[in-house]
Amino acid sequence: MIKKVSVIGIGAVGAIYAWRLSDYLGYENVRVIVGDDRLKRYTSSKISLNGTNIDYQFVSPGMQVEPADLLIIATKNHHLPQAIEDCASHVGPKTTIISLLNGIDSERMLAQRFGEEKVLYAFTTALDSTREGTRIDFSTEGIIYFGEKNNKDSERLQEMASLFTQAKIAFQIPENIERELWAKFMVNVSINTLSAITRATYGDCASIPAIKAMIIDTQREVIALAKAKGVVGLDESYIEKYQKIFASLEYYGKTSMLQDIEAGRTTENDFFCVRASELGRELGVPTPLIDALGRLAAGSEAVQAKRNY
Template sequence: MNSIAVIGAGALGLLYGAPLATLLKDKLFFIAEGDRVRRINETVYSINGKEHRFQAFSPDQLGEKPDIVLVAVKNHHLESIVPLLDALLEEGTLVVSVLNGIDSERFIEERFPQAKVLYSVAVGMDAVKEGNSLNYSNPGKLLLGTKNNDSRDGDLNELTALLDTAGIPWDVPEDIIRSLWWKWMINIGMNQVSAVTGAPYGVFHADKTVQALMEDAMLETVRVAKAEGVDLRDEDVPAWYSIMNKLGPEGKTSMLQDVEARRKTEVEAFAGKLMERAKKHSIPVPVNQTLFRIIKMKELLYLT
């Protein structure tokens, strides 16, 4: 594994791009189109107070295609980067998608069967991105696995060795699909409730009302997961607190950051997708239906 291309210079793209660039130098680069290439090349990013510069290219500027592509865009931007992926992915290219939600890996596999997709989910970070600055007290952990949970997979082990060298925390869980759904459950609970209430992590640490609303949304996710044959359990909801309480109290979910910056949110990938799956099984999800409507109304007010 000699080179890594990152698509997306948001919080996760920078969180993982910075240590990988320190290790790999010019073998780590961002891929973008049009004016985004210039902006990334000209921007001085501040990551926990340390300045970083990154190199960016359009696909037609590359001499050799990358060995690994790290996809770190918002869920609703996935379709728009298909031309970039089409230009980058060849037989055996390793793809790591750190998008929120449970569908990005399957989407990439179906569109690009020549690539090898590792399933992944970023958990436990409390990064806040404001402008060109990214700050965090907890970098969290990158969970990785193959679709069939083969922990002996050669590409998986090469990648985790690289992450070790770069100082990026990682783990290979026994069931990566469960891990994806578990993170989706957290997003559906905490992210959406924070977007509606404006609550940072510190409020979730202490306030029983906001905790109850978060738990109700998460339990609806558990019920749908069980119907889909995914090993989520009721006890996964209270177990989340041991991780949540380690998040910096001033930190904010990515969805709250989107609302405050008046950007499109990922609500379709959270409550929207849950409602679709719940309908298949005739499972009521009234909390998520209400959260979906409130967040869509917020978007309507500031996006139009």
């Protein structure tokens, strides 16, 4: 039974799920791990969700605590190495770890540090939250997909399902979690990247023909990569599925990568297009669109960073 939860990463994704779990389990049973600088910031200016201030239970990385039953990683990819060390004291023999990071590498990194038996494969999608400072606004809370690496049922899957049901967190346990993880990677490489380059909102990505066509062509390159990698079942139906998902989101909502570009923050381009290009070279699969988009995204990030300096 899951009674103690720890969360690291209190941005537009982690804040919503930490709030839902705190509301159900009690704020004293959900610990949000933050560094001293962030703790001071959140103490002076509380995190708000849709205008309501939330009193999370913050703990510092060095604090000795009772190990968590469930540890949720919700940072950005470039923060993961530090996050792994910061949450180490929250991991015990019976801790289950899920990563809600974008990309296809975080589970491997967590397994290397804490043991493969502790890690469930997971990601979140259909979440349209935007963050400005400590204010987070959203119209949909997204869906968490999770599953065992071998796609078998397990006691901890059922415990997670029970917890999320009671906490009012939407979830799915898919038939093949690796395929779904790659489908989300397909979205990250295409929609996130193109939105950041063009400054397109969710609605723009779904309705402007030139952007929509480029998204679909890029997704086809990712499907080719997945096939070469041995991922079974990622096909054109997933392109249609995610077109419908993004068309259903708030029109003026923005992808996380576009929000990062506009704020002058480091983007996850290295874990999207750059990573996909690396895989293309390793697998002998041509990825000309992905290669070009990765370079354009890097250039766009550099230009915006200069403007925000």
